[in-house]
Amino acid sequence: MKPAPPEVVIIRTGSANLASVSAAFERLGAIPRISEDASLVASAPLVVLPGVGAFGAAMQHLRERGLDASLRDRIANNRPLLAICVGMQVLCEASDESPGVEGLGIVPGRITRFAVSLRVPQMGWNSISPTPAASLLRSDWVYFANSYRLARVPDGWEGARTDHGGEFASALERGPLLACQFHPELSGAAGLTLIERWLSLAATKEPLTC
């Protein structure tokens, strides 16, 4: 018998393009469910934190709904999370984009802007090179749309590096937590297979009960 299609909770984050994220999961046979319910975000088997827009606005949106605590709880309990673009950035400590706003502080490091001499925002396809022990990420071309980034993969994390006027951390992974500065939902086959690997890894985990 075929297993039931997995439900994926996509966190509603203000102006993020949820239609594209939902469509990617539908193409992979999953059932997207858009929500901002704090307890669901803490405990659902699969959660996606998309993000388009400014760091400060995204953090404010999460905090007002108690989702910051849900996400910390979720990550502390090693539950699968896919964070995209600004979703990856808010996992860090802070960002030059929104001075004075604290991030979730899961990932050590501060988000900084690309050098002024570069084309900003970085728009288009760039290549990613995974760190040696990364298990989900593969070398490939993926789609970026960002002006800010994490400069390096912190100690204790695997991830990927990309060159845009110098290296930056284009993705991070640790167990079932995958964070991408690029947009896997817009990265064609490379993005879909990455999401598929994340779904498979998540499926191998024993269901966690509270």
Added chain:
Amino acid sequence: MLSSRIIPCLDIRDGRVVKGVRFQNLRDAGDPAELAARYEAEGADEITLLDISATPEGRATAAQTVARVRRVLSIPLTVGGGVRAVADAARLMDSGADKIGVNTAAVARPDLITECANLFGAQCIVIAIDAAESAENLGRWVVRVRSGMGTTTIDAVAWACRAAELGAGEVLLTSWDPSSSLRPIATPPSRRMWIV
């Protein structure tokens, strides 16, 4: 390093792809979702849909077309045509666009760029510029509006720079050659925009 991108641009009217020369003598060219999926399979980096419907009914259809294309597409989708207000942009984003193209309405009211960028971010806003070489001043490119039918005296390169300052993240430049649609562009304005 960023790669160069190939972005097929599909003109959409009343839910169908149409093909013409300078938006005239349009003929049916197929289903938008089928064509977009085929372009992705053939290696396109992104898809742009330009809604050239002339009626409110056509505009309403465009949102459904965007939703249908989104379901089959796993690369970025830009949608333009008839975006006059933030509400128009929001409707297209909700339907499944990743980026919004603005053209004529932004020339008339440049603040539209900033309003859209404030809500969605600069990476979502594409300034579409139709440019023609000035007949009086060869080598100078001027902006055209209303699908190329309206002339202005606005310098295309200066307008691109201003739009970027106002919050546009990308420029979609179309050459509107006055003499022939087959003539190669002798002095492309994009080269100068790049340098600027």
